[in-house]
Amino acid sequence: MSVVDRADRWEGRRLWPVYRDVFGECGPLPGSGPVDEEWRDQVWDRLRTQPGFRLARAHLDRSLVGFAYGCTSRLPHAHVVGDGQPPLAERFEVVRVGVLPEHRGRGVGAALVRAVTEHLPHEEWVLDAPGDDTDPARGFWSALGWAVVGQGSRAGTVLMGRSTLSPEK
Template structure:
């Protein structure tokens, strides 16, 4: 079902993150690779029958690249967070649709009614970045940084 939305999601992705030179490769990774993960979810936002934003995530597990990376990089700060968490992977809103609550609604839709007790994501460590402001306003906490200033944030999910 989610593959039906691939081209529209790629269009938003290209506008937000930069043009994708190899759409067929993008369709394999990250699109198909992430959709194949357990617990995959896709949230979409439309305005006037046009996709204006998306968010996706899945269940993160030990042995996967990113959970293992942050476990090594954050050590004790990641204890109790990694493995069985919901991994909030992508959130993108077209520039023309920003400032209208689309990101907040996508965030909330993606996380609604999850069976997970916690969620993790990576973002910039710049507190003025709109994404960081959104996540902080929704209760996400910084667990630490790794690499070139990437921040890992965690959220305790309601049951």
């Protein structure tokens, strides 16, 4: 497991094969080049330069098998994580966690989440998750102590959050 606070454009090239295998192709958009370049241009380059960016990578025999990344976010949602805690202006947003299918169920995803959120100054972490409570991703996040705290940023999603003041599961 390795964690970095900075990543260059080429790191996106290394992540792309796992991203594609986990999340599928992202495009293409009209008039754009290959899908991996489009993802790097429109997603990766924007996120890797955000304040508080962090990337965790999991390798097995020098091959990338999973990743997690996120950044500091100022979300417009007015919500509370935990009882009576006021919403914070800045949160750490876990943007993506991806583990190759053949490596799931072995604790890789949970280890990536722990690594990418370890030693953060934020008291609240958030992420968009599927709105369907039977989706395996919702079970994954719930098992790690995350709870639905509001509407997600896109249709069919919910906002899940976790306070660092809550006991870890």
